[in-house]
Every structure is written in C-alpha cells, then in structure tokens.
Amino acid sequence: MNSELRPDWLVALVNDPQWQQQQEVAWQYIYDERSKDAPRWVLDGLKQWFFTAIPTAEMIATPTVNHKERVWRALLEYCPVQTPEGLVWCIQAYMPSSCYWGTRLGKHQDHLRITVQQSFLGAIYSYPWLSDQACLDLFHFIYGKTFQADRRMPFDFEGKERPLLEQNTPNILFRLFLDITAWLGDADEREVVWYTDLEFLFSFLDQVSPELFTEYEFSEEELPTSDMHASGYLINFKDYRSRRRRYRKILRMVANQACYPDFPESQQRFMADYYQRLDTLPAHYQPELQGLWARIKQEVKEEQEVS
Numbered sequence: 106m107n108s109e110l111r112p113d114w115l116v117a118l119v120n121d122p123q124w125q126q127q128q129e130v131a132w133q134y135i136y137d138e139r140s141k142d143a144p145r146w147v148l149d150g151l152k153q154w155f156f157t158a159i160p161t162a163e164m165i166a167t168p169t170v171n172h173k174e175r176v177w178r179a180l181l182e183y184c185p186v187q188t189p190e191g192l193v194w195c196i197q198a199y200m201p202s203s204c205y206w207g208t209r210l211g212k213h214q215d216h217l218r219i220t221v222q223q224s225f226l227g228a229i230y231s232y233p234w235l236s237d238q239a240c241l242d243l244f245h246f247i248y249g250k251t252f253q254a255d256r257r258m259p260f261d262f263e264g265k266e267r268p269l270l271e272q273n274t275p276n277i278l279f280r281l282f283l284d285i286t287a288w289l290g291d292a293d294e295r296e297v298v299w300y301t302d303l304e305f306l307f308s309f310l311d312q313v314s315p316e317l318f319t320e321y322e323f324s325e326e327e328l329p330t331s332d333m334h335a336s337g338y339l340i341n342f343k344d345y346r347s348r349r350r351r352y353r354k355i356l357r358m359v360a361n362q363a364c365y366p367d368f369p370e371s372q373q374r375f376m377a378d379y380y381q382r383l384d385t386l387p388a389h390y391q392p393e394l395q396g397l398w399a400r401i402k403q404e405v406k407e408e409q410e411v412s
Contacts, residue, residue, distance in 0.1 A: 110198045111158050119158055119185065128156055128185065131234035135183065151183050158185045160199065187235055189246040193260045241298045248273065248299070252309035275312035280344075282306060283351045289358055289372055301375045303382055311391040317348055318393035320400065356398060359383070360405040 325342040
C-alpha cells in the first residue's frame with residue numbers, strides 16, 4: 106500500500122522511538138480485546154496500520170457496503186494518531202474514494218458520513234488507551250462544545266461543501282445520553298465523556314420532546330408524532346416508554362445520591378453537578394423537565410422520611 110499518502114509530520118511521528126513505545130502499550134489493549142475473536146490476518150492488518158499508518162491491501166479491499174463500513178470503522182477506531190489532525194488525514198486519505206450511498210431506515214444516506222459520526226459519538230470511547238480529555242477533544246471537534254442544529258462537518262468531505270451532521274438532533278442525542286445508566290451503575294464501565302459534559306448536554310436538553318418529561322404518560326393512540334418524528338429518527342410507543350423510564354431512573358439516582366456512598370468519585374461528582382444544574386435552571390428552560398425534577402425530589406424526600 107502506498108506510504109506516500111502519509112504527510113511529513115506523520116512520517117516523523119511513526120519513526121519516533123518514544124511514540125513507538127507508546128503504541129506498544131496501547132497495542133496490548135487492542136490485542137487482548139481483539140485476539141478473542143479476530144483471525145490472525147485481521148490482527149496483523151490492524152497492527153501494521155496502528156504502528157505505521159499504512160493500511161494493508163486487505164483492509165482497503167471493499168467489495169460490499171457492509172465490508173466498507175467495517176473497514177471505515179477500523180481505520181477510524183485504530184487510527185495511529187487519535188487527534189483531529191490525524192483523523193482528518195485518515196478520512197481524507199482513505200475514505201472519500203470509497204464513498205457509498207444507500208438506503209437505511211427508509212432514507213437515502215451517505216453511509217461513510219454516518220460511520221464517521223457514529224465513531225466520534227461513541228465508538229472511540231471504548232478504548233482505554235485514549236484519555237478522557239482526548240476523547241472529549243475529538244467529540245468537540247465534530248459536534249462543538251454546545252449543540253448546533255445546523256452544524257457542519259469541520260473538514261472538507263470529498264471536495265464538496267461541508268455537509269450537515271446527521272444524527273445531530275436533540276431527540277437522538279437524548280436517546281444516546283440515556284446509556285449513561287450503564288456507567289452510573291458499574292464502576293468498571295468506561296465513561297463516555299460527552300455524556301457527562303453538562304455544557305453540551307444542557308444546550309440541547311430543552312429541545313427534547315417534552316412528552317418524555319410530562320407527568321401524564323400518553324397511550325399509544327394519544328402519543329403526539331410531530332415533535333417526536335421531527336428528528337428523523339422514528340420513535341415508536343415502546344421507545345417512548347423506555348426513554349421515559351430510563352431518564353426517571355437517572356433522575357432518581359441523582360436525587361438520592363446520598364444512598365450511593367460507595368460509588369466512584371467520577372460518578373459521585375457527575376450526580377452532584379447534575380443535581381446542581383437541574384436546581385438552577387432558568388424558569389423558561391423546559392418546564393416539563395423542571396416539573397419532573399421537582400416531583401422526583403419530593404418522592405425521594407418522602408421515601409427517606411418514611412425510612
């Protein structure tokens with residue numbers, strides 16, 4: 106595979122002995138995880154890419170869209186330089202020529218662009234060799250430090266106008282945020298740092314469909330569809346009930362945080378900060394959410410008085 110695609114700064118980096126030592130440490134994490142299910146030729150390809158920034162011919166061969174998506178994700182997630190500069194180089198050097206359009210969820214979509222965004226939203230955070238700050242820097246690079254409905258990709262994409270982000274709506278981001286319950290309840294679970302980025306979170310939370318916060322639970326026949334479907338992500342009745350239930354679980358943990366003295370410091374700090382943020386929201390901010398928070402605090406208080 107052509108090594109000339111590497112810019113001078115990258116060639117200098119991969120030839121730096123200290124950098125190579127850092128990669129050796131990180132590679133052990135990758136090997137321990139991927140050797141459980143990946144064949145030897147896959148591991149060899151990932152290792153070459155991770156240490157040299159030169160993918161193997163097998164990694165670039167993409168006969169089907171499913172294979173392409175797996176390769177794109179591997180190129181991103183095991184990119185040797187997990188910085189905005191390194192990932193933009195990776196995308197522009199190896200992905201644009203393979204762009205594939207197809208239908209998914211009933212929409213004609215750019216599979217490559219979606220794969221890129223999904224990696225920045227969540228996948229990169231499951232790798233322990235990246236620091237929390239490095240993960241957050243990458244997320245902010247793509248999504249910004251606060252929610253912007255009209256945000257575009259921060260780099261040129263196939264020589265065209267920088268496209269709008271997809272999967273960048275309050276309802277979808279809220280659905281992803283609810284996965285924080287796994288981290289809150291498990292000290293060994295890796296934190297997805299944008300879930301605890303309160304500046305970003307509260308910049309879109311007031312735009313989430315208010316039906317998810319109301320005291321009244323809609324029946325399937327009553328459930329409004331205009332705001333729920335405005336995100337382009339179909340919310341059915343099962344999703345609606347699940348999201349209501351999961352968010353109430355988070356709020357009850359936050360309101361009742363004194364009952365979790367054995368939680369790690371990071372989880373305790375998140376719950377304390379979230380509590381304070383909810384308690385100091387301006388009056389106009391998502392009234393349904395503030396009403397829900399007041400009700401849950403009262404419920405928790407009454408339960409504590411009884412016990």
